[in-house]
Amino acid sequence: MISANLSAIFYLVSGILFILALRGLSSPETSRQGNLFGILGMIIAITVTFLTVGNFSTSTIYVFIFLLVGGAIGAFIAFKIPMTAMPELVAGFHSLVGLAAVFVAISAFKNPEAFNLGFPGDIKLASLIEMSIGAAVGAITFSGSIIAFLKLRGIMSGSPITFPGQHIVNLLIGISIFVLIYFLCSSQSESFFWSMIAISFLIGVLLIIPIGGADMPVVISMLNSYSGWAAAGIGFTLENTALIITGALVGSSGAILSYIMCKGMNRSFFSVILGGFGGDASVSNDKKKDQKPVKSGNAEDAAFLLKNASSVIIVPGYGMAVAQAQHALREMVDTLKKNDIKVSYAVHPVAGRMPGHMNVLLAEANVPYDEVFELDDINNDFANTDVAFVIGANDVTNPVAKTDPQSPIFGMPVLDVEKCKSVLFVKRSLSPGYAGVDNELFYRENTMMLFADAKKMTEDIVKNI
Amino acid sequence: MISANLSAIFYLVSGILFILALRGLSSPETSRQGNLFGILGMIIAITVTFLTVGNFSTSTIYVFIFLLVGGAIGAFIAFKIPMTAMPELVAGFHSLVGLAAVFVAISAFKNPEAFNLGFPGDIKLASLIEMSIGAAVGAITFSGSIIAFLKLRGIMSGSPITFPGQHIVNLLIGISIFVLIYFLCSSQSESFFWSMIAISFLIGVLLIIPIGGADMPVVISMLNSYSGWAAAGIGFTLENTALIITGALVGSSGAILSYIMCKGMNRSFFSVILGGFGGDASVSNDKKKDQKPVKSGNAEDAAFLLKNASSVIIVPGYGMAVAQAQHALREMVDTLKKNDIKVSYAVHPVAGRMPGHMNVLLAEANVPYDEVFELDDINNDFANTDVAFVIGANDVTNPVAKTDPQSPIFGMPVLDVEKCKSVLFVKRSLSPGYAGVDNELFYRENTMMLFADAKKMTEDIVKNI
Amino acid sequence: MEIDPFIFRFSIFILAIFVGYYVVWSVTPSLHTPLMSVTNAISSVIIVGAIIAALAGSSENIFEISSIFGFLAIVLAAVNIFGGFLVTQRMLQMYKKKKKNK
Amino acid sequence: MEIDPFIFRFSIFILAIFVGYYVVWSVTPSLHTPLMSVTNAISSVIIVGAIIAALAGSSENIFEISSIFGFLAIVLAAVNIFGGFLVTQRMLQMYKKKKKNK
Numbered sequence A, B: 001m002i003s004a005n006l007s008a009i010f011y012l013v014s015g016i017l018f019i020l021a022l023r024g025l026s027s028p029e030t031s032r033q034g035n036l037f038g039i040l041g042m043i044i045a046i047t048v049t050f051l052t053v054g055n056f057s058t059s060t061i062y063v064f065i066f067l068l069v070g071g072a073i074g075a076f077i078a079f080k081i082p083m084t085a086m087p088e089l090v091a092g093f094h095s096l097v098g099l100a101a102v103f104v105a106i107s108a109f110k111n112p113e114a115f116n117l118g119f120p121g122d123i124k125l126a127s128l129i130e131m132s133i134g135a136a137v138g139a140i141t142f143s144g145s146i147i148a149f150l151k152l153r154g155i156m157s158g159s160p161i162t163f164p165g166q167h168i169v170n171l172l173i174g175i176s177i178f179v180l181i182y183f184l185c186s187s188q189s190e191s192f193f194w195s196m197i198a199i200s201f202l203i204g205v206l207l208i209i210p211i212g213g214a215d216m217p218v219v220i221s222m223l224n225s226y227s228g229w230a231a232a233g234i235g236f237t238l239e240n241t242a243l244i245i246t247g248a249l250v251g252s253s254g255a256i257l258s259y260i261m262c263k264g265m266n267r268s269f270f271s272v273i274l275g276g277f278g279g280d281a282s283v284s285n286d287k288k289k290d291q292k293p294v295k296s297g298n299a300e301d302a303a304f305l306l307k308n309a310s311s312v313i314i315v316p317g318y319g320m321a322v323a324q325a326q327h328a329l330r331e332m333v334d335t336l337k338k339n340d341i342k343v344s345y346a347v348h349p350v351a352g353r354m355p356g357h358m359n360v361l362l363a364e365a366n367v368p369y370d371e372v373f374e375l376d377d378i379n380n381d382f383a384n385t386d387v388a389f390v391i392g393a394n395d396v397t398n399p400v401a402k403t404d405p406q407s408p409i410f411g412m413p414v415l416d417v418e419k420c421k422s423v424l425f426v427k428r429s430l431s432p433g434y435a436g437v438d439n440e441l442f443y444r445e446n447t448m449m450l451f452a453d454a455k456k457m458t459e460d461i462v463k464n465i
Numbered sequence C, D: 001m002e003i004d005p006f007i008f009r010f011s012i013f014i015l016a017i018f019v020g021y022y023v024v025w026s027v028t029p030s031l032h033t034p035l036m037s038v039t040n041a042i043s044s045v046i047i048v049g050a051i052i053a054a055l056a057g058s059s060e061n062i063f064e065i066s067s068i069f070g071f072l073a074i075v076l077a078a079v080n081i082f083g084g085f086l087v088t089q090r091m092l093q094m095y096k097k098k099k100k101n102k
């Protein structure tokens, strides 16, 4: 058993290591080292906890067993998961953190002596408030993440589920959580505690069902932020520096990523959270379609254009992820490069369905990260480029965002693909993307549509070059 | 009198306000608001201290009087100081912070009860160590800054004062400080305390005298960092969060600025601190001079060239500060702009004698800060520019940094003025700049030297346009 | 004149928010997906609470109500810890291979 | 199981170094001179120690040795506080005027 002071120092060290873990992500070179810092921080935190409790009974063996069971499951998932399923994975993992927070809060409530918080029925007021907040936020994180997971996985329909008076119901339930916490604190009665947790689970579900499936990335990130604040709340209860620091880090991180996504889409955070967007809004635009002439081509035409270009910019989007076309794409680029064609990739901040989604997929296909450029760094190059090869992307190229103040995506920064000499669009139909807005580029003179699955089409092009 | 908890919260608030003060400096727009946060933080810290002590005796009146006396002196200096004297001013102010830290440490040593540190002759060990470190670092900051001030002001010669075995002497004195602190802690005897302070003053002097006058900016910044660590040391003694946070902020800030300066000069921090550079090293180069032909011109020639240019980049340097030529320069630029000539300013990270030196001077002359560019942002533009107007700058344009691995400035990033169609150099002679390295640009075909005081020459050019 | 430890913890919390703000903004956008998975992994440090809860069972009855919840929380957090760090490592490994190919 | 407050202060110190590191790197180079003067001004918060020292004099003898040093430190710190903030404000005011001229 080690002293409280020593363990406080070690918890600080592990908090600092977590900071360094995130700091490492400022560049791909330092990122793996950063991840090791994170692992080290976790090992220190767990070891110190064992040493602080210092009670090496049979329980210790069970703790190890359960740790290994969980670890084995986690490791299995980590190795099996395809990179395209990252959004669901993150949502699923969040739900576990949320539930763990709830369970820890329940344990602390049932056995406060173990945590130095007082006695059952006579828990210190501050601790009671902290653990209630931790439990409520954890429960919301859990059930919200489950819904997000189900929607992303396609198990539950992605369309928003709305009913009249929804926001008012949510508000009332939200208030009732605070009321229950108040009564819990004044009476210390267990029933209030359980009701509060049950209601928190409920509101987690209600908050997320009205949000369209495509808005889930913002939701995940928001829930990430919540899980951070839940951890911090439990950290105050347990008086643990590592948890407090981590909670703040995770809380900030989720909030900033939500902000970046909303900015990349030029939508307000509240309009996302209040829901009802991105389900079937697209239907209204359908009538416009097919009226204007569209130039479409096949793999041979595309191969011809690409072969004769001297520079090509690849614009990947959500469709590339769906079709798992990244490996085929990489192969195509290799072939082009052998023909001395300059190729780079342009990744929009919200291309795909989660921040950095395209970057991971391209990295998976062994695309060097120094060939992948962000919007600001490459947008001026389209004007001097022969061919833009747009694969499964749509909204992020839509010039309407620059021209039509009525459009829902007006003001969103977009990639200026139309400035290229010619634009190739690989997608299966003329249907719009996530935002449900028709893309006028399809009807332009210098655009050629390649209607097919992204992977299939890319493979065909390779054969034809 | 307010409770310890409440005052701890207020000290935290004032620490946060100081963080926001520095955060404001991330852009000129938010900077003034940042400064107000800083002032607010200081007011809160002082007010809370009064309320915490809560002993409103006649002493309080004296505290106010002395506060106002000091404040009046400070305000007077702040309004009178010319912008060109900022380096000295900062050095002078540092010395005051250092001395104040020493005085507070002395008070705490003489009257530990007032600070809850124990009793005279029986001070808590941790507090004694903290206050000794605070006092020693404070004393070094004081005497070092005084020397830096004297050298910058020209009261003391800028040339390095060296003697054999200097580094060993310094090392021994440095060790003796630790020995004295050790004896102080074991005996609590006052004589050790005073000797330690005296020796710290001495080493502050010895550390700075071997450093050349022109290296003073790095020294100032380093002393800035020291004063931060001294403040943090005292903060631990006084158990004051505001001081601890501020000390860490100031400590980081000084260290980072030193780093930036050393990187801008491509010299190692240690070679600066170990001294002996920049005094008379330049003499060795003198023989080379006047051998090569130089094209020199007068104000009329310069005015002709400038008038017929379509784009001009101004490169200001230390000479502009010395000559106080910024206002005349601004006038010249205004005249050029009236003639539809595109003018921008290129500021090298170590142009002048302190970081951001040129920016303040240009700002003083009402140059909009969006016309002033940093090295990286403008260096590619020289190739498309007609005239580079180099005023009192020298080292920061020297192409030898790119070509000659033997040169002391090799590897330092420089402004590519030689890529302009023609280069005008305003300086008084062919003598080298701070680094003592001859500038081969003077002898180039497309260079015209304008030998004169920068202010005088600029005014003459204005008359001739 | 003792200061309540809560105030210290609160100070730590506030400063950590500042650190988090800056450290996350400095993450390069191309690593935002690994960022999400690694923050997930580190937030499972909540396992320290789970361990304390699990070990608090008496020696006669290891599985009383509060320690059962502790054990459950351990499993959940462990899935996250191993899963989160390993999947992050897997992703970052892919980024690593790049430079050579250039 | 009480934790020594020193450890909390030390944690605060370490986190503040991180914050300082990031916050100073985010300062635009053109404001590095004001940065030097403002850090100077805020480091004079050491005046809180000077005030405590100065007020500790007994009512019979306001100027005993320790309070004299306190009063001296007050003067020095006050020069810095007023001088530092005002000269910074003066500099920043100059930057402010710019945008209009564009």
Ligand SMILES: NC(=O)c1ccc[n+]([C@@H]2O[C@H](COP(=O)([O-])OP(=O)(O)OC[C@H]3O[C@@H](n4cnc5c(N)ncnc54)[C@H](OP(=O)(O)O)[C@@H]3O)[C@@H](O)[C@H]2O)c1
Pocket: A214, A215, A216, A217, A218, A261, A264, A265, A316, A317, A318, A319, A320, A322, A323, A349, A350, A351, A352, A353, A354, A355, A356, A357, A391, A392, A393, A394, A395, A396, A397, A426, A427, A428, A429, A430, A431, A432, A433, A434, A435, A452, A453, A454, A455
């Ligand atoms: N990245 C984020 O963090 C994030 C977060 C929230 C929201 N969003 C939103 O997601 C959108 C991302 O834009 P985006 O351009 O990447 O995608 P998008 O605008 O949603 O368009 C994707 C296109 O891919 C096509 N596609 C689907 N499956 C395909 C397949 N198997 N083969 C070929 N094409 C296929 C679809 O057209 P067909 O059906 O005709 O094939 C669709 O038009 C933005 O509107 C953004 O606001 C992103």
Ligand SMILES: NC(=O)c1ccc[n+]([C@@H]2O[C@H](COP(=O)([O-])OP(=O)(O)OC[C@H]3O[C@@H](n4cnc5c(N)ncnc54)[C@H](OP(=O)(O)O)[C@@H]3O)[C@@H](O)[C@H]2O)c1
Pocket: B214, B215, B216, B217, B218, B261, B264, B265, B316, B317, B318, B319, B320, B322, B323, B349, B350, B351, B352, B353, B354, B355, B356, B357, B391, B392, B393, B394, B395, B396, B397, B426, B427, B428, B429, B430, B431, B432, B433, B434, B435, B452, B453, B454, B455
């Ligand atoms: N900014 C910083 O933070 C910092 C810190 C430490 C060191 N430094 C060093 O300072 C140097 C700065 O480079 P720099 O190009 O700005 O200056 P510089 O290389 O020192 O050259 C300044 C030139 O101005 C001329 N000059 C002096 N008084 C003048 C007057 N009244 N009228 C006209 N010209 C005058 C001098 O030539 P004449 O004598 O022929 O007139 C001199 O060659 C670098 O070497 C840098 O490493 C800067």
